[in-house]
Amino acid sequence: MPKVLVPESQKTDDKMRAFAETVFASETKDENIRDEISMFDVADDCPIIHNEMAHHLHVDDDVEKRKRHQRCRTTAKAAAGSQAAATSVPVEVDMPTYLEVPDFQRVAIIGDYAAGVTMDDFELSCRGLYRALTIREKYMRLAYQRFPRTASQYLRDIEGETFKAEDQVQPVFTPPPKNGEDPFDTADLPKNLGYIARMKDGLIYVYNDAAAADKHQPKDLPCPDYNTFIDDMNFLIALIAQGPTKTYTHRRLKFLMSKFNVHEMLNEMEEMKELKMNPHRDFYNCRKVDTHIHAAACMNQKHLLRFIKKSYRVDADRVVHNLKGKEVTMKELFESLHLHPYDLTVDSLDVHAGRQTFQRFDKFNAKYNPVGASELRDLYLKTENHIGGEYFATIIKEVAGDLEEARYQYAEPRLSIYGCNTNEWIKLSIFGFYDIFKGRNFVPHFGKMLENIFLPVFQATIDPQSNPELSIFLRHVTGFDSVDDESKHSGHMFSTKSPKPEAWDIVKNPSYTYYIYYMYANIAVLNQLRRQRGMNTFTFRPHCGEAGAVTHLLAAFMTADNISHGLNLKKSPVLQYLYFLAQIPIAMSPLSNNSLFLEYAKNPLLEFHKKGLVVSLSTDDPMQFHYTKEPLMEEYAIAAQVFKLSTCDMCEISRSSVIQSALSHEEKVHFLGQDYLKEGPEGNDIRKTNVAQIRMAYRYETLCYELNLIKEGLKTE
């Protein structure tokens, strides 16, 4: 034992003992008080206590008791006013049991619906919101993109018209090959129409023949009118800046938030009970789609590292690269970088985003270069290189294999196209891995040259046989993205006076909205043509609202089937409310945001979800952001932990991801149920989705209530 020096004055004496006991006693007292609180009271963050349910599934006893206590429960009538919304609850005709919505406690607001704003302001807001919805409806239909049937029904109601089911459009996605079907078979490609496609003013026109083209007499394919589009845009810009509408939507959104909180408090246990009674299906085996993932970063960092090492063991002497005009082997390439793959680690690979990348998108882009060497990016993560993208394709195949093994998880990888030359599509199409993923969605990058991007696609649509590889590839392309650092600003204002794309030769970049318009317009025409030929169509699903101006989200409201990110909806209550009303799907990636733009706990995902915006979870770039072998599960797990999501929340988000995705109709029927296109509880098959019918009913009734308010606001005129 070491000698311990204890100064005389410090020896524990009776005085000290007494003091210690006093301290201890006060601690004890504190404890008792705290204990009392937790005995008879509930802390703020403990959501339920009154509504607890017994642990067993079979609590008939409890149900009996509950009924006896139901003295005067005011079950509010479903609030929706349209015929579509079920005002009479017990429909017992031909309805399988799972479609029934169990009894739940509804939040009804009795009294003045426009409380908090003047009637004039209320009417003004409703008029504006109504027109905004019709604008989106128009542009969605034109491009074969989605607009919800419920909203359309309300719009027709307002106009005094009858909703016609045939007005609804849906994009067409190619189903997976059936058993025995050869996905590469080119025999059934449609024949050549002999048309001519040419670009004029940034838009591709289709002509009967060269003579018609020279005289600019295009075929009659509906396309958006430039001036109307700018008018519509200006109207929307004015709307989102209009004081009364800002106040009104802000109040509605606050109400939606509170309403969900009340719903959750009252019905959480009932929702959970539904899920517990639902056999075979839980969060793990309900389908989820990674709705936003870049193929070039779809593997995690460890996977890429292993692949590089493995490729070196096998292919060290293979010629893989062209170094300043000289063909070099892999060994020579690594030597020129003063590297040996054997020594590489995740640290030296340096592709993971860290604290360094936060608010530094410029640095983030450099993270795509393994070991900071663009040569290695070319070799391993690109399609255009000396080995024809073989390594990249192999890595993606491995990721696909992991997904297939995990089951229930799907991904829609995005590929880059820069518009530098017309050969890019060819290179992509002979890349040859498009039958691997169950969900495929090769969405190109946008560049300056619209022709390079769209002309080959139009030509392959007119004469598929002329380029069978590209035609087959396009069958499995489901949409176009537009990716850029949104935080950079061009300063350009898109207006009728903007120069046409062909005349755009100044150094300054055109604005985001300008890009978006031309992407959308070409996709719309292309989809018209493809639809006429019975081919699959493309959706427009840009990166939007990750950073930058709120007007980006406005442009996407007009043109996009769905968007990625959407963080900046926080900044505009009018747009946020419109995204809710039009149920525009948003693929959110909080882990990506956490490394680039916004700390995890501040991410609006939870807020959007509670308010009823349609959100899904996606990974964006597993190579840069994730740690585990299952990036999508990591994304869900972290959201569940940090935001304390319930199983019902997680399954609802999973379901939204499948709906938002470009999985084919056949696959969606299989994963979500026969009636998935119907809105509200009718469209939900709990046996497949594990989403409580109570939740579905809550969402549907809430949406109908808000749409009905607009109808009421227009009626008073």
Place this chain on the structure above:
Amino acid sequence: MPKVLVPESQKTDDKMRAFAETVFASETKDENIRDEISMFDVADDCPIIHNEMAHHLHVDDDVEKRKRHQRCRTTAKAAAGSQAAATSVPVEVDMPTYLEVPDFQRVAIIGDYAAGVTMDDFELSCRGLYRALTIREKYMRLAYQRFPRTASQYLRDIEGETFKAEDQVQPVFTPPPKNGEDPFDTADLPKNLGYIARMKDGLIYVYNDAAAADKHQPKDLPCPDYNTFIDDMNFLIALIAQGPTKTYTHRRLKFLMSKFNVHEMLNEMEEMKELKMNPHRDFYNCRKVDTHIHAAACMNQKHLLRFIKKSYRVDADRVVHNLKGKEVTMKELFESLHLHPYDLTVDSLDVHAGRQTFQRFDKFNAKYNPVGASELRDLYLKTENHIGGEYFATIIKEVAGDLEEARYQYAEPRLSIYGCNTNEWIKLSIFGFYDIFKGRNFVPHFGKMLENIFLPVFQATIDPQSNPELSIFLRHVTGFDSVDDESKHSGHMFSTKSPKPEAWDIVKNPSYTYYIYYMYANIAVLNQLRRQRGMNTFTFRPHCGEAGAVTHLLAAFMTADNISHGLNLKKSPVLQYLYFLAQIPIAMSPLSNNSLFLEYAKNPLLEFHKKGLVVSLSTDDPMQFHYTKEPLMEEYAIAAQVFKLSTCDMCEISRSSVIQSALSHEEKVHFLGQDYLKEGPEGNDIRKTNVAQIRMAYRYETLCYELNLIKEGLKTE
């Protein structure tokens, strides 16, 4: 196209267009301002910019430039005053390159070290802290538990003595069986000593024979003195409530926090550079130990579900349970519960902690029962049941298999012992899976009957042949835990007047400190005896500071080798500072806390880590808290994401987990390097741990600086 009603007044006219352009222009202006900020300034949360390092590893050019700019760099001397701390930097004798610490920017404080408190208060605080450290040192040595050499050196310095290496003690853990060695071989068990063990006043005494026992003439095994212990405890209680010491330690801790932030800002890139230069090793392949995991919840919920379904497919007709005196088959058991395993899902299994368990530890405990049925807990998660714990053992074997497959991950599962009867140990020991885990740490639950827990262990230590199975099992037991709901308070004050355990027959529970004392005292004596016999020893590593009174952490400071949780260190700056000075390892489980006691973002893990407390990450109960197949990786990934940990942080935490763990000396040498027992950068082998030497030097110099302050404070007397 649907007809769109546009009221005349709303048609977009020139006025509106002009307005839209104004709005857009103002947006643009905002954007430009924001853009300027991100061009020339840095947001608060963007930690580094001035200190950026080029992306390639080979930037000789940059290094050259840097040197040229080093006009008057004030490289502060290492601040530590003791001989142990390296005051002269370039030691070039016999030192492998990896042991060198690269140049880094040190934070030196020039001027009055006691700034902010009066000299009297400073001296008072130092005297108190010194005595507190000697108290811990005494009790650690007595029980063969760890106390850091650096602190001991300073204590001896203060006393004017010379530190003797042989005073250092270490626990002894059994190494894994060597190739060809049979871990079940009982041939080399030591022979019977013929001693008698008996409990008196809650403590087991060892006697030469029955006659000596009757006369209470025990053998001379050093054991803690009851009155001294209570004196020491009272001294510490007074210390943590003492105003000046509270102020002083609070200021020191704030300083430690700021100092780390400065260190990080200045050296983050240099640390990362070290890791990048370190071949073969990265976060994925440095060893990490799950330092706190309960065997009964070590599988995730999906794993348990699958196991139940699988067992039913194979064993439906097997007799597995005793239902009210009648033997029943698995089929009958499930029928009695009105369940069919085929229908079970994760939801109906209902073992996951959700929002319902937050601040409701009582509800949490019920989550151990699958489907709320304690019968299923008995069958699948217990050792004592009709099938001798076969299913439980199989599940644990499967988890162990997964860990072995993942490599680099280890776990120290804790088993429960309730002290209800003396047979519990026997049941555990024939359980027979103790050679599976590489790290083993079967830590029992504490009950009332100290004899039931300790007597069998003493007897097996005295006469191993009498119970060879238990003796072999004990070889692989590495420590004892004490688990309880800490938030319950007994109101009992542990003092010299407390009744002895045998006299404790009132209904009220004794206090946490009382439990802890008797656990510790018995372990100390047991370790003395086992050490004499050349056997492995046990550490005491209780749950502590998860909730409840601060005095729990005080008791653990006196008795525990390391603790689990430690959240409440937040409430006492004195104890927090003492845990730092004595480098007491804390196994933290932020995901568990997030479900039970404290929201994730509020967890003090990051704060403790920055200040230099020794923390590791652990899962506690994967069945209740985790989603993925790799719970420990999930725990690390979420901490990394939410707290923005750097690779160096994560590897430092991994290294701490191995040091804290009960892996044997042989394994630690293999995983951490030959010199792992040395403190500071000398003890770190970056090639194995991937922790930067700069970080190690920072930690060591910081600790020495703080210890030196105490020495200075006592010198001035």
